[in-house]
Amino acid sequence: MMDVHDGVKAPKKLAHGIWPALCTAFDDKAEHVDPDRVRALVRALIEAGSNGFFVCGGTGEGRVMSVPERMSMAEIVADEVAGAVPLILQVGGTTTEDAVELAQHAAHVQGIDAVASVAPADRPNDLAAAVEHYAAIGGATKLPFYIYWLMGEADNRVTADGFLDAMKAVPNFTGVKFTDNNLYLFGQLIDRSHGSINAISGPDEMALPAMVMGAEAAIGSTYNIMPRLYLQMRAAFEAGRLEEAIDCQRRANRVIRILIEHGVLAGVKAMLGWRGTPVGPPRLVDPLSAAAEKALRADIDALDFEVA
Secondary structure, three states, rough: OOOOOOOOOOOOOOOOEEEEEEEOOOOOOOOOHHHHHHHHHHHHHOOOOOEEEEOOOOOOOHHOOOHHHHHHHHHHHHHHHOOOEEEEEEEEOHHHHHHHHHHHHHHOOOOOOOOOOOOOOOOOOHHHHHHHHHHHHOOOOOOEEEEEOOOHHHHHHEEEEEEHHHHHHHOOEEEEEEEHHHHHHHHHHHOEEEEEEEEEEHHHHHHHHHHOOOOOEEEEOOOOOHHHOHHHOOHHHOOHHHHHHHHHHHHHHHHHHHHHHHHHHHHHHHHHHHOOOOOOOOOOOOOOHHHHHHHHHHHHHOOOOOOO
16 A cells, blocks of 8 residues: 555755754844854854754744844855755744745755745644645745644644645655654654655754654754753764763753743853853843843753753
8 A cells, every 4th residue: 555655755855963943143132133143153053063053943033033134044154154064944934925935035045955934823723724835835946845843733733644645735845843742743754754754853852752763853942052962962872872862861851941940042042142152132032131040050050060
């Protein structure tokens, strides 16, 4: 019996390893993208060994940036990376028209290797609307197209076979950034596609379990502040050193627990600032107060390992 995806040739897989969901660096009032700060963060993360970048996603605050700002961010990152690692640009979050415009622009930016999108903002729980949205974006460019799968969206209301069948409408569909705790469904997407989709995990706190299920890459917000820990985790897992990999995930989750208490995005941006790579305050959420940042720093300093 032919599976729902049989006969569909998937584009080349792009994402492998550990990819920071890149923070967008703003000025001190979060009014403008700061190119110098963006470049400094990119350089630091490449030096740390990052395998790629996911640009203008949730951590990158794409949905609260204008189309020109997102275009500028794509150009700045691509120019700084200069082909050293692959880049996926997230173009969704507002309207389909904006996403199509951003995808078309991305196709002309040397160094942007693929585009991705969340489900349409106005109809996130409608699978037919989501596929129509994805097809419009995928059809706007020949670049590989990735789904940014968020827990609770339409994507989460279908079977793996149903989703893969629907995605036949997008010929350049390449993979999924799966930001969902349902690892059974993640595994089913991999299994029912015979491993043809590029499977990327999203939840930082479940990076290692997702590797067990077959994730080829991981994209996450805390990779901005501790990429080396996740790179060690991935290397240990691939080498069969499972106790070491588990220890890495436990350490990462201790940091994540602290960030959840204080505010993840604001906390990550604050940590980058006090480490000498300032990225400005967030737009999507309120920045930490001076007292909250002091408390966050005390909690991080109390850990018995270096967060890096």
